[in-house]
């Protein structure tokens with residue numbers, strides 16, 4: 001028997017004669033994934049231990065030993081000297097087993113009035129809360145670049161599109177301001193998700209609570225939670241905080257992918273609205289003239305992962321009976337990946353926006369193309385000649401056709417030409433035909 005097998009048996013192996021098969025171990029172990037929240041696991045264990053001492057469930061002496069041991073483990077993991085073991089399944093048992101090596105049998109008292117079920121739910125909520133704080137800070141950074149650009153370009157004309165056809169002139173400031181608004185709502189969604197997840201599962205134990213006189217308020221407040229979760233079965237079974245987080249990330253990624261798509265279009269030589277900086281583009285190995293918007297394309301593509309992760313967890317949770325089932329162990333990889341992905345996408349988008357060149361002269365010219373002031377012309381007819389809008393639309397259509405035939409801009413038509421369509425049009429019309 002290896003030392004690890006003995007450790008494993010020491011934790012839940014009381015009624016087992018044989019060690020698990022290797023493949024059982026492979027499918028069962030989550031340490032490669034959940035070691036990522038080791039810090040939250042130790043923080044939560046310390047809060048639990050302090051509560052056990054305060055309620056006299058364990059002695060102060062034992063409590064001190066446990067806290068010291070946990071602090072040592074913390075620095076071992078920090079320094080990279082901690083040996084993670086697959087045979088010990090997950091972060092919870094890796095830490096507990098090492099605690100036993102350090103302080104002996106007293107380590108076994110830490111798990112009094114606790115189960116891995118409330119423990120993992122607690123760790124995961126703590127981790128997700130921190131993740132949200134990081135994402136919100138990164139959304140803020142992206143927004144401050146956007147807001148700066150909006151201010152700089154509040155009067156820079158560009159074509160506004162519907163159906164990707166020139167529709168009406170807008171300003172670059174308003175166009176980018178739309179994305180600022182999207183990100184504002186994404187931030188609100190993450191913040192709202194944080195509020196809802198900020199309740200403590202600790203004390204639910206396996207599912208039915210515990211006969212020990214624990215103080216759930218104490219652990220909840222020590223960990224910065226707003227309150228203990230009122231229903232112990234819900235506390236260990238609920239993962240809607242995770243699906244909600246995944247949705248927030250998918251929605252934010254969807255917004256970024258729309259902006260990424262616009263950057264890709266704007267950076268084509270055909271549009272030429274923007275020039276990406278060298279730091280945020282790549283070259284082609286065969287075509288020397290090319291400058292590719294790879295970062296934008298990857299932001300666009302990574303939405304696939306974000307959407308996939310949301311669907312993955314929803315599917316894991318669907319029809320899962322109360323309360324904890326091992327299926328729930330499949331809840332973390334997708335959340336970690338979505339966090340990494342949205343974090344990277346936000347940073348890449350911020351960097352791209354901050355460093356690209358906006359070719360405003362080119363945008364202005366494009367804003368004049370495609371008869372983009374035609375709606376203003378129609379509005380002028382309504383306002384000045386009291387025409388019904390539908391009639392004005394028809395008259396404008398004929399004037400646009402005339403400009404098309406003469407291959408000129410609307411403001412390059414002569415007044416005579418326009419009057420041949422509608423005699424009451426006056427010189428004042430030119431004030432709305434130019435941007």
Ligand code: ARG
Pocket residue numbers: 030034089090116117120324326328329330
């Ligand atoms: N590694 C487990 C998970 O992530 C921890 C909880 C295990 N609980 C249990 N009853 N086996 O879900």
